[in-house]
Amino acid sequence: MGSKALQIFGGIVLIAIMAGCLGGTLPPGCPPNCMGANLRGRELTGFDLRGANLSRAFLQNAQLRGQNLAGADLSAANLVGANLMRANLSNAKLVGATLQGANMTAVLLHGADLSGADLSGATLTRVNLTQVNLTAVIMNNVRLIGATLSEVNLSGAQLVGGNLAGASLVRANLSGANLGQKNQRERGTNLNGADIRLANLTGANLTRARLRGAKLRQAQLDDASVEAAELWGVDLTQAQLRRARLSEAMLSGAILDRAILVGADLSQAHLNGTILHAADLRGAQRVSQADLYGARYTPQTRWPETFQPPPVAVFEEAAE
Numbered sequence: 001m002g003s004k005a006l007q008i009f010g011g012i013v014l015i016a017i018m019a020g021c022l023g024g025t026l027p028p029g030c031p032p033n034c035m036g037a038n039l040r041g042r043e044l045t046g047f048d049l050r051g052a053n054l055s056r057a058f059l060q061n062a063q064l065r066g067q068n069l070a071g072a073d074l075s076a077a078n079l080v081g082a083n084l085m086r087a088n089l090s091n092a093k094l095v096g097a098t099l100q101g102a103n104m105t106a107v108l109l110h111g112a113d114l115s116g117a118d119l120s121g122a123t124l125t126r127v128n129l130t131q132v133n134l135t136a137v138i139m140n141n142v143r144l145i146g147a148t149l150s151e152v153n154l155s156g157a158q159l160v161g162g163n164l165a166g167a168s169l170v171r172a173n174l175s176g177a178n179l180g181q182k183n184q185r186e187r188g189t190n191l192n193g194a195d196i197r198l199a200n201l202t203g204a205n206l207t208r209a210r211l212r213g214a215k216l217r218q219a220q221l222d223d224a225s226v227e228a229a230e231l232w233g234v235d236l237t238q239a240q241l242r243r244a245r246l247s248e249a250m251l252s253g254a255i256l257d258r259a260i261l262v263g264a265d266l267s268q269a270h271l272n273g274t275i276l277h278a279a280d281l282r283g284a285q286r287v288s289q290a291d292l293y294g295a296r297y298t299p300q301t302r303w304p305e306t307f308q309p310p311p312v313a314v315f316e317e318a319a320e
Helices: 003-022
Strands: none
Touching: none
């Protein structure tokens, strides 16, 4: 065989090897047993991975778009940068999985277990997470725009720098969750336009969080840190804000009708134009330092002992 023929033959062999590595056959016995398999960058669409054991598998940058992974075990799998767009992960087990930067747009997660998973930087736009186990999940810088998280348990979750604009968090448990940002140069989690009615945010960190246009009626924010948060025009009717730290919070035009702010810290808070009808501010700290210009209050509004509302606040005999 001549040198030219050998070169051609070698090229064919190389192409065959590359095809086998990147898109052809999978390792022997996979599926269903793909435990610890090296599938980095593989094109996996078209394979039957339902119920497959992919625990501890290496799936960085794998192409799983639209793939059916229902009931699969992906515990401790590495899915960094994987494309899971529109994939079916119903009842899948992703305990401790690493999904940093993964594209999970419109993925199906009904009944999935994501406890302890790292979703930092992942995209979950328009995803329904209402029937998902998210215990101890890490979701820093995650994109959850328009996602449904009603009644989801996110207690203690890390959501620093996340984008939850327009998300539904009705009755969600976010107690002790971290959605804040201490660095003055950084902005907190984006919750603009989110529906957070009746949610539990007790002890949560919302420092510098963006909540413009959000709905927080009857939300529980006792002991929460809401310092320097953007709450312009937010509806906090009947919200619970006992001992909440609201220093420098931007509450201009917010509705605090019948809200409970007993013991809250209001130093340098922006309460101009705020509705305080029948609000309870007994024991609130540093109210005299707050901007109350144009704030509206009624005879039922309860102030700290000895505090007298400034003339720039508007007294109304009865709420409209």
